[in-house]
Amino acid sequence: MEYGKKIRQFRERRGLSQEYMATKLDISQNAYYKLETGETRLKVDTLKQISDILEVNPAELMLEETEKYKFSQSNNTVTTANSLAIYQQNFDEERRVWQELDRSRLTTIETQQLVIEAQKMMIEKLSRKGE
Numbered sequence: 001m002e003y004g005k006k007i008r009q010f011r012e013r014r015g016l017s018q019e020y021m022a023t024k025l026d027i028s029q030n031a032y033y034k035l036e037t038g039e040t041r042l043k044v045d046t047l048k049q050i051s052d053i054l055e056v057n058p059a060e061l062m063l064e065e066t067e068k069y070k071f072s073q074s075n076n077t078v079t080t081a082n083s084l085a086i087y088q089q090n091f092d093e094e095r096r097v098w099q100e101l102d103r104s105r106l107t108t109i110e111t112q113q114l115v116i117e118a119q120k121m122m123i124e125k126l127s128r129k130g131e
Helices: 003-013 018-025 029-037 044-054 058-062 081-129
Strands: 070-073 076-080
Touching: 003 029, 003 044, 003 058, 018 029, 018 044, 044 058
Parallel strands: none
Antiparallel strands: 070 076
């Protein structure tokens, strides 16, 4: 399925008009129509904007595409649907690693707090014995 048809399906599921999408993207309705019909190539930044408006992962809009459907960013035509899916997987993995680091940092802080509390209790006991 072409990306334009997928975008159209997601847009219609959300009950959004082409005019609404064009306004959100700050382009003419005709320009938006050309995106949905595949007359205009989809740029990566436009794909990101559309996916944000439709509240879907950009990869969802492109996953079934083949190498012939490319996205252009500036003057470079480099990203394909497969590359986008791999990018998303890498992004998800990086996010998971950062979340794990945050959790381990919290665990380290909690452990240090427990050690401090235990040391305070020992100091308190020792000071009572000395009285």
